[in-house]
Amino acid sequence: MHAHVQSESESDPLARERGHLAASRSALRAMREDAEALDIRDVTANWVNAAVLERQLDERIKSLADLAHTPLFFGRLDYLHAPGAEQAEGAEGEQFYIGRRHVHDADGDPMVIDWRAPVSQPFYRASKKDPMDIALRRRFGYTAGDLTAYEDEHLSDATEAEQTSKLLQQEIERPRVGPMRDIVATIQPEQDEIVRSELGGSVCVQGGPGTGKTAVGLHRVAYLLYAHRERLARTGTLVIGPNASFLHYIEQVLPALGELEVKQATVDDLVAHVEVRGTDDSAAALVKGDARMAEVLRNAVRSHVTLPTEPVVVVRGSRRWRVPAYELEEIVRELLARDIRYGAARDALPQRIAHAVLVRMEQSGEAPDDRVQDAVARNAAVKAAVKAVWPLVEPAKLVLRLLSDADFLAAHAEGVLSADEQKAVLWAKPARSAKSAKWSAADAVLIDEATDLVARTHSLGHVVLDEAQDLSPMQYRAVGRRCTTGSATVLGDLAQGTTPWATRSWDEALGHLGKGGAVVEELTAGFRVPREVIAYASRLLPDIAPGLAAVDSVRESPGSLAVRRVADIEDLTTEDTAALDAACLEACAESLRQEGSVGLIAADARIPALAAALTAAGVTYLDPGEETTPDTRLTLVPASLAKGLEYDYVVLDEPSAVVAGEPDERTGLRRLYVALTRAVSGLIVVHATDLPGQLT
Ligand SMILES: Nc1ncnc2c1ncn2[C@@H]1O[C@H](COP(=O)(O)OP(=O)(O)OP(=O)(O)O)[C@@H](O)[C@H]1O
Numbered sequence: 001m002h003a004h005v006q007s008e009s010e011s012d013p014l015a016r017e018r019g020h021l022a023a024s025r026s027a028l029r030a031m032r033e034d035a036e037a038l039d040i041r042d043v044t045a046n047w048v049n050a051a052v053l054e055r056q057l058d059e060r061i062k063s064l065a066d067l068a069h070t071p072l073f074f075g076r077l078d079y080l081h082a083p084g085a086e087q088a089e090g091a092e093g094e095q096f097y098i099g100r101r102h103v104h105d106a107d108g109d110p111m112v113i114d115w116r117a118p119v120s121q122p123f124y125r126a127s128k129k130d131p132m133d134i135a136l137r138r139r140f141g142y143t144a145g146d147l148t149a150y151e152d153e154h155l156s157d158a159t160e161a162e163q164t165s166k167l168l169q170q171e172i173e174r175p176r177v178g179p180m181r182d183i184v185a186t187i188q189p190e191q192d193e194i195v196r197s198e199l200g201g202s203v204c205v206q207g208g209p210g211t212g213k214t215a216v217g218l219h220r221v222a223y224l225l226y227a228h229r230e231r232l233a234r235t236g237t238l239v240i241g242p243n244a245s246f247l248h249y250i251e252q253v254l255p256a257l258g259e260l261e262v263k264q265a266t267v268d269d270l271v272a273h274v275e276v277r278g279t280d281d282s283a284a285a286l287v288k289g290d291a292r293m294a295e296v297l298r299n300a301v302r303s304h305v306t307l308p309t310e311p312v313v314v315v316r317g318s319r320r321w322r323v324p325a326y327e328l329e330e331i332v333r334e335l336l337a338r339d340i341r342y343g344a345a346r347d348a349l350p351q352r353i354a355h356a357v358l359v360r361m362e363q364s365g366e367a368p369d370d371r372v373q374d375a376v377a378r379n380a381a382v383k384a385a386v387k388a389v390w391p392l393v394e395p396a397k398l399v400l401r402l403l404s405d406a407d408f409l410a411a412h413a414e415g416v417l418s419a420d421e422q423k424a425v426l427w428a429k430p431a432r433s434a435k436s437a438k439w440s441a442a443d444a445v446l447i448d449e450a451t452d453l454v455a456r457t458h459s460l461g462h463v464v465l466d467e468a469q470d471l472s473p474m475q476y477r478a479v480g481r482r483c484t485t486g487s488a489t490v491l492g493d494l495a496q497g498t499t500p501w502a503t504r505s506w507d508e509a510l511g512h513l514g515k516g517g518a519v520v521e522e523l524t525a526g527f528r529v530p531r532e533v534i535a536y537a538s539r540l541l542p543d544i545a546p547g548l549a550a551v552d553s554v555r556e557s558p559g560s561l562a563v564r565r566v567a568d569i570e571d572l573t574t575e576d577t578a579a580l581d582a583a584c585l586e587a588c589a590e591s592l593r594q595e596g597s598v599g600l601i602a603a604d605a606r607i608p609a610l611a612a613a614l615t616a617a618g619v620t621y622l623d624p625g626e627e628t629t630p631d632t633r634l635t636l637v638p639a640s641l642a643k644g645l646e647y648d649y650v651v652l653d654e655p656s657a658v659v660a661g662e663p664d665e666r667t668g669l670r671r672l673y674v675a676l677t678r679a680v681s682g683l684i685v686v687h688a689t690d691l692p693g694q695l696t
Pocket of ligand 1: 208
């Protein structure tokens with residue numbers, strides 16, 4: 001019986017592969033049981049250790065779970081020689097199964113190799129041109145967790161023609177439901193180069209909509225955590241995204257890859273020193289986001305130092321020790337000249353003064369030790385001198401004063417900001433206290449800069465910055481100081497910049513980030529938007545980002561694009577929009593008849609009307625970032641939140657309103673470009689007023 005099964009599986013490769021899957025799963029089960037059976041009572045001396053160890057063990061047990069819908073392996077590599085033994089005579093070829101995690105059998109021999117391991121790399125990179133010692137690359141196809149298909153490439157066989165992978169096509173074409181998924185099975189060579197680039201260097205990726213920037217950034221974190229586990233566990237990693245709904249959309253990718261410890265935040269989260277309740281007009285926003293503000297803040301912080309004019313007199317027992325003003329001034333000047341934080345210099349000052357006192361004690365024959373120096377540093381006279389010369393600076397109060405007090409601002413912005421620029425940032429109504437001030441998001445960034453001038457910000461090991469094109473120079477600085485000792489992955493698309501300060505060139509942005517040496521890579525193959533739809537959206541490119549090439553869609557399905565005009569409405573803000581609303585609902589209903597998610601994207605100002613229409617029609621819908629369910633697959637998306645998200649079918653309401661929702665035409669067209677590029681399978685544009693000229 002056993003022999004029969006054996007011979008059958010040998011003649012039937014699929015059965016053999018299923019056999020390996022079953023064996024790998026039981027090996028994983030055994031690994032899990034081993035972990036569960038570990039008795040830590042014997043090895044831990046006290047309960048604190050036990051608790052820590054138990055938590056680690058729990059994590060390990062959790063990470064060893066066999067998830068029914070994430071196949072244990074998705075590929076196989078048959079090496080011509082054992083890796084590393086290419087030169088060895090008679091070295092046998094070796095076979096590796098590539099999966100999301102490492103699995104070994106009872107003897108410790110690998111059954112599945114982690115996709116991030118060096119031997120897995122040819123799975124992503126090898127080609128007919130450069131086979132990387134691979135005889136066979138096999139990709140596996142799964143249906144509902146079952147291994148049902150495979151696809152072979154004989155890379156070292158010159159006679160076999162190169163083909164595009166059907167399994168890759170299927171993966172790209174699959175309907176999108178739920179949150180973002182990992183792409184480990186189908187990372188493309190140019191993406192893999194970015195994913196596996198070294199921890200030491202920073203990388204910047206320019207790529208059009210749907211070229212996989214976000215996916216690449218997340219997989220790069222997973223890769224770096226694998227390759228530099230201990231170092232990054234110590235220093236930390238962070239993924240920065242534009243808003244909470246975007247972060248929610250991507251938050252399951254890393255856990256699915258076994259990485260549970262990566263933090264996520266928006267730039268606003270990073271600089272949340274104060275509560276943000278206000279907004280800026282674009283003139284103020286532009287100046288507040290400008291890197292010159294860093295200079296103004298630096299001047300303002302340093303202006304608190306006053307050169308001493310009085311001596312310090314320390315009384316100890318029956319003796320008085322006097323440090324004259326000129327000597328104090330020397331100490332202060334020396335500290336000012338050093339490249340240290342305001343607060344660190346302030347902390348050093350009492351010891352410097354005490355040292356000057358000690359020198360005098362020694363000169364008069366005393367032999368004071370360190371304890372005496374500490375005592376002198378804490379002496380009331382020294383403290384008073386420090387307070388007068390180098391007072392505490394509270395960052396929020398400092399920024400409050402800059403934005404409220406025209407003379408104070410002028411004193412520190414002299415030669416840096418023009419008079420008009422100074423006027424633009426001054427509050428019309430000065431705030432009374434840091435608590436009651438109506439801080440804007442840009443103000444919080446200024447406070448963060450001031451905070452860093454006072455005390456150095458903690459730096460992480462690696463930071464991924466997504467949708468980077470929207471950051472102001474001051475925001476780049478805020479992110480940059482969180483990776484001064486680490487590296488960064490910067491992801492963005494210049495054509496999708498929709499802030500008043502949107503990035504004009506990556507070199508400039510990288511300079512503000514403090515990563516001037518980073519390489520800029522470009523991704524041009526599009527995995528989301530169908531050919532026809534991306535061609536339509538790309539008509540905007542000459543106006544919004546001259547010089548940028550259109551995305552080249554790798555999707556075979558032509559997708560569908562429909563542009564529908566409904567009854568003429570001249571002014572959406574005053575006239576009845578019932579006909580437009582109804583046409584949108586109809587387009588949504590049509591899209592919902594297909595499989596997958598549907599996004600109804602509209603200018604923010606149009607959201608209330610559309611929400612009311614949906615509710616009146618009894619259609620339930622979600623907010624961006626909420627997960628789709630089989631019952632509710634429609635999301636109502638304000639154009640301002642569409643960035644980074646995707647839906648199988650998109651209904652776009654009134655393009656001209658999306659454009660009009662922004663302060664200037666270029667920003668409006670960019671917002672429209674973002675909205676037009678969210679669809680995976682089909683886009684219906686519904687409008688009642690004229691389309692922007694670029695689209696017709
Ligand atoms: N190699 C790949 N294999 C399969 N799917 C991929 C691959 N690369 C990207 N994708 C898919 O394409 C879609 C778009 O990817 P992603 O969101 O990372 O693009 P993006 O460049 O960040 O887009 P945007 O500029 O709109 O934010 C996602 O569904 C992603 O899973």
